[in-house]
Each structure stands twice: as C-alpha cells, then as structure tokens.
Amino acid sequence: MSKKKIIKIVIICLVLAALLGGLIALMVLPQEYGKKDKLEIGSHNFGERIWIGLQVAFMGLGTVFVMLFILILMVTLMRLLFSGAAKLSQKRAEKKAALEQTKVLAIEHTPVVDQSDDEVVAAITAALMAYYDEQNLVYKSNLKFRVRSIKEI
Numbered sequence: 001m002s003k004k005k006i007i008k009i010v011i012i013c014l015v016l017a018a019l020l021g022g023l024i025a026l027m028v029l030p031q032e033y034g035k036k037d038k039l040e041i042g043s044h045n046f047g048e049r050i051w052i053g054l055q056v057a058f059m060g061l062g063t064v065f066v067m068l069f070i071l072i073l074m075v076t077l078m079r080l081l082f083s084g085a086a087k088l089s090q091k092r093a094e095k096k097a098a099l100e101q102t103k104v105l106a107i108e109h110t111p112v113v114d115q116s117d118d119e120v121v122a123a124i125t126a127a128l129m130a131y132y133d134e135q136n137l138v139y140k141s142n143l144k145f146r147v148r149s150i151k152e153i
Contacts, residue, residue, distance in 0.1 A: 028045055
C-alpha cells in the first residue's frame with residue numbers, strides 16, 4: 001500500500017476514535033445544563049437520556065399503531081354493517097318482487113265470472129244476505145248492499 005492510503009486510513013481511524021471517545025464520555029459523565037424538568041432528564045448522563053428518548057419514541061409509535069388498529073377495526077365494522085344493510089334491502093326487494101310475481105300469477109289463474117252467469121251472482125248475493133241476517137242487525141237499511149256489476153280484474 002502507498003503511504004497516502006495508510007495516512008488516510010490512520011486519520012479516519014483517529015477521527016472515529018475521537019468521536020467514539022466523546023460519545024462514551026457523554027454517556028458516562030453526568031452533565032448539568034438547562035433548567036431542571038420534572039423528569040430531571042438534564043441530570044442524567046447521555047446514555048440514560050438516549051434510553052429515555054427511545055422509551056418515549058417507542059411509546060409514541062405504539063400509541064400510533066394501536067390507534068391505527070382501532071381505526072382499521074372501525075372501518076371494517078362499518079363496511080360489514082353497511083354491506084349487511086345493503087344485502088338486507090336486496091333480500092327485501094327480492095321478496096317483494098317474488099310476492100308481486102305470485103300476485104300476478106294468482107290474478108292470471110283466477111276464474112273470471114261472466115256477467116251472463118246470473119246463477120253465480122245470485123248465489124253470492126244470497127250468501128251475503130244470509131250472513132247479514134245472522135248478524136242480528138237492527139237497522140238493515142244501513143247496509144245498502146247491492147251487486148251492481150261484476151268486472152274482470
């Protein structure tokens with residue numbers, strides 16, 4: 001190796017050793033500067049202050065991640081709640097459509113009474129009048145019951 005490279009390596013090693021020595025001195029020796037605080041961090045050496053700083057940093061990171069987890073749970077819960085409501089309304093719409101379909105089928109399959117079928121009309125009228133006779137109504141004139149026409153629906 002050349003002399004220049006060796007000198008550079010030695011200088012770099014000396015600078016690193018000086019920095020490391022200064023760091024060790026800051027960690028070991030107590031230092032008094034600034035006002036006293038409630039935690040008396042100023043009275044601790046550098047290593048203890050680094051440790052307290054790391055504790056505060058991890059406490060802050062932990063708080064942030066716990067809150068993020070809670071927010072994720074809340075968003076997931078809302079998504080499930082609203083998708084469940086959407087599915088419920090979809091099921092209701094399907095039931096309503098099925099009910100409408102059965103009504104349409106029931107209307108299509110009901111027999112139609114022709115106006116020319118006077119016997120059926122007379123039988124229905126007689127059944128209704130018999131029903132009202134059994135009710136023991138005092139004033140039958142209030143019924144005002146008449147079959148005027150039968151129409152196909």
